[in-house]
Amino acid sequence: MPRFCPTLTTSSAPQRKSAPHLRAWKLACMLGGLSWIVLIANTAHANLLTDPSFKDESQLPDDNAPPAVKAQYRMMEDVLRVRQFFDTTIPGTLKKYKLVFSFSPRAQDLTKKEYFRLPIQLRYGLRDRWELTGGISPFSPNPFNQGPEHRWGLAEVKLGVRYDWGHWGKVFSKVTVGLEGRTPLGKPPIALSDYYAHVTPSISTARPLPWKYTTLFTSLIYDRSLEAPKREHAPKEIMPRNTVLVIPSVLYKPGEFGASLEYSFRHFEDHLADTRLGHQVKAGPLWDVPLWRTQSWGLPGKWQVEVFGRVTFEEGRETDTGVSVRVRWRTTVREVFSKKSYERKPRS
Numbered sequence: 001m002p003r004f005c006p007t008l009t010t011s012s013a014p015q016r017k018s019a020p021h022l023r024a025w026k027l028a029c030m031l032g033g034l035s036w037i038v039l040i041a042n043t044a045h046a047n048l049l050t051d052p053s054f055k056d057e058s059q060l061p062d063d064n065a066p067p068a069v070k071a072q073y074r075m076m077e078d079v080l081r082v083r084q085f086f087d088t089t090i091p092g093t094l095k096k097y098k099l100v101f102s103f104s105p106r107a108q109d110l111t112k113k114e115y116f117r118l119p120i121q122l123r124y125g126l127r128d129r130w131e132l133t134g135g136i137s138p139f140s141p142n143p144f145n146q147g148p149e150h151r152w153g154l155a156e157v158k159l160g161v162r163y164d165w166g167h168w169g170k171v172f173s174k175v176t177v178g179l180e181g182r183t184p185l186g187k188p189p190i191a192l193s194d195y196y197a198h199v200t201p202s203i204s205t206a207r208p209l210p211w212k213y214t215t216l217f218t219s220l221i222y223d224r225s226l227e228a229p230k231r232e233h234a235p236k237e238i239m240p241r242n243t244v245l246v247i248p249s250v251l252y253k254p255g256e257f258g259a260s261l262e263y264s265f266r267h268f269e270d271h272l273a274d275t276r277l278g279h280q281v282k283a284g285p286l287w288d289v290p291l292w293r294t295q296s297w298g299l300p301g302k303w304q305v306e307v308f309g310r311v312t313f314e315e316g317r318e319t320d321t322g323v324s325v326r327v328r329w330r331t332t333v334r335e336v337f338s339k340k341s342y343e344r345k346p347r348s
Helices: 020-041 067-080 291-296
Strands: 099-103 115-117 120-125 130-141 153-168 172-184 196-208 214-227 241-252 257-270 275-289 302-314 320-332
Touching (some): 257 302
Antiparallel strands (some): 099 120, 115 130, 120 130, 130 153, 153 172, 196 214, 214 241, 241 257, 257 275, 275 302, 302 320
């Protein structure tokens, strides 16, 4: 899920609420955006029942590999395939009793922050269409920057559930609904935690587009702030806010290399403060590193590298731009504790 900085106020006086006609206009913009997404989706003529399981032949060992070896690679690639890029979560759930561990350190912290985030997530296939998710977000001192937040700690813990709805009529080939809760731990930097617990229902969809290897993904997310249980109250300058997000994105992935364009529409509503809109655009390439390649380097699991430029607009704030690098590592618990996973293996 995308994260946002907490709202800080410089005055104890309540800020003016949006006028009713302005709120209606913002709501109309949101509904118009959703209609636009559905309209684009309906222009696609691909097979709606396309099986999202592994099909990328570039991820296999060479043609001379025994059939049993290829079958093993296909099975592992299907379990560890790309499930998220940028702020987009691809619909679908793990197969029954499958357990996947993922690790995605925030490389951009090394240049801008005094700490280094190391989020960890577990996904478990509870049933064929049901999936449990959990995660924790530790952070460590940044070896390149110093300051008051140069320390170890835990930012938050989260727990969620997702259900694979399957296809939805003639509009989307895949629909997944989810509910996630998260709460802060300890006393992390304010930029990592806003002192509040969050409940986040979401819907993610997929639709193949007419262009080969291209898919439209759409996420609708509502993030609700609540008082965190058994925690001290947030400072007065930190205000809770509720957020509605609509995130359409297009992924082009003909093989191990791909590219994506993502747009995020955001509607913020602060308690005792005005509502406002935000927009963010991300674009860049990604590398879905094949298993045979990482195994030849002696690295277990599945690796994914994303490089993207980012432009963020939010009413009342300066435009924010930047370039980020994100590395995701997905593996099974069995691989982590197996010595063979760290041995270098030739492609065939």
